[in-house]
Amino acid sequence: MNEFDPALARELDRLAPASAAALDWNDVLGRAGHRRRPVGVAAGAVLVLVVALLATPALGIRRTVGQLLGVHARPHLRFVAELTPVSGTGSGTVTATPVSSFTHVGSDRTVGFTRMISVTVRFTGLSGPATAGRIRVTPPRGSSGTGFVVRLCGPCSSGTTVVVRRRGLILALLTGRGSAEIATAAHPEGELRGQILPSR
Amino acid sequence: MLRSRSGTPSLGDIEQVYRSRFDEYRRVATAIVGDADRARDAVQDAFATAVRKRAGFRGEGPLEAWIWRAVVNTALNQLRAAPRELPGYDRNGDTPHEDADASELRGTLKLLPERQRLALFLRYYADLDYATIATVLEISEGTVAATLHAAHGSLRRRLEEVQL
Numbered sequence: 176m177n178e179f180d181p182a183l184a185r186e187l188d189r190l191a192p193a194s195a196a197a198l199d200w201n202d203v204l205g206r207a208g209h210r211r212r213p214v215g216v217a218a219g220a221v222l223v224l225v226v227a228l229l230a231t232p233a234l235g236i237r238r239t240v241g242q243l244l245g246v247h248a249r250p251h252l253r254f255v256a257e258l259t260p261v262s263g264t265g266s267g268t269v270t271a272t273p274v275s276s277f278t279h280v281g282s283d284r285t286v287g288f289t290r291m292i293s294v295t296v297r298f299t300g301l302s303g304p305a306t307a308g309r310i311r312v313t314p315p316r317g318s319s320g321t322g323f324v325v326r327l328c329g330p331c332s333s334g335t336t337v338v339v340r341r342r343g344l345i346l347a348l349l350t351g352r353g354s355a356e357i358a359t360a361a362h363p364e365g366e367l368r369g370q371i372l373p374s375r
Numbered sequence: 376m377l378r379s380r381s382g383t384p385s386l387g388d389i390e391q392v393y394r395s396r397f398d399e400y401r402r403v404a405t406a407i408v409g410d411a412d413r414a415r416d417a418v419q420d421a422f423a424t425a426v427r428k429r430a431g432f433r434g435e436g437p438l439e440a441w442i443w444r445a446v447v448n449t450a451l452n453q454l455r456a457a458p459r460e461l462p463g464y465d466r467n468g469d470t471p472h473e474d475a476d477a478s479e480l481r482g483t484l485k486l487l488p489e490r491q492r493l494a495l496f497l498r499y500y501a502d503l504d505y506a507t508i509a510t511v512l513e514i515s516e517g518t519v520a521a522t523l524h525a526a527h528g529s530l531r532r533r534l535e536e537v538q539l
Contacts (some may be wrong), residue, residue: 200394301428
């Protein structure tokens with residue numbers, strides 16, 4: 176009973192595909208039309224809700240929520256770049272502030288989180304009209320990525336405020352990978368430049 | 376090797392089988408459909424079916440055997456929907472193997488009746504015992520023994536001819 180022929184097993188093993196680790200169980204659940212693990216969704220939703228409330232001063236309850244949850248709310252997140260000239264005597268600043276956050280539920284029942292950033296550009300003493308304002312983001316150290324550029328304005332006036340939304344921008348600014356530049360005809364790659372850093 | 380369970384299995388029960396037995400299910404599915412990607416699809420589809428229909432599992436046999444039946448049926452359906460001329464794959468499970476002896480063996484396997492092929496795959500690639508193979512193929516243990524005996528005979532004769 177339960178005959179097993181070792182010679183035949185060796186022959187058949189020549190055709191056997193190599194071992195492989197199990198694929199993602201969530202993919203199986205997705206194919207089954209089954210909801211993702213309720214505990215994961217619930218935990219994710221709670222996390223996003225807390226972060227959204229803490230980060231939304233417009234609701235006027237940030238401090239209250241933080242106190243209720245025993246969390247000391249951070250001062251509102253803000254980024255600043257002090258712009259210095261590559262030539263001439265110009266100067267300027269770029270300030271960036273996250274202005275909104277919200278959750279959404281995608282078609283695959285995932286919970287998402289989207290933020291926009293309000294960016295204000297101020298400058299003076301340029302060699303000519305500002306032709307463009309940009310945020311340039313470099314890829315993470317060791318990454319093979321190419322980074323990206325977010326266009327702010329062009330032509331630009333000092334005091335211009337724009338709202339931008341770009342995936343990964345806040346994380347890039349938090350990790351010091353963003354820099355701002357104001358271009359002029361004489362310096363199309365940026366007459367004023369400065370690294371954007373988190374600021375209280 | 377296989378545990379008996381009773382009642383409707385939980386998602387955790389099925390996930391545990393998936394994580395502990397995935398490679399065996401995949402090896403057999405690859406042997407049936409002859410393509411590593413389609414085999415992975417078949418295994419995942421079979422487990423998705425098991426998740427959806429787990430209330431239909433009455434605990435009359437091992438949970439693994441019940442899932443084995445789903446995997447074999449899903450792989451067979453895939454093969455019938457888009458048959459390959461000759462199932463073949465290399466040890467990475469990706470591309471056709473060009474070794475002459477291996478091709479000969481695959482050709483011989485292809486000539487076997489489907490039940491013999493499935494019994495061989497379940498015995499040698501998943502190390503299932505006769506009782507479990509009987510449950511998966513919905514035949515008696517005696518028929519499993521006879522089926523494997525016949526398959527062994529055919530393959531041994533063919534391999535001896537090749538060696539001569």
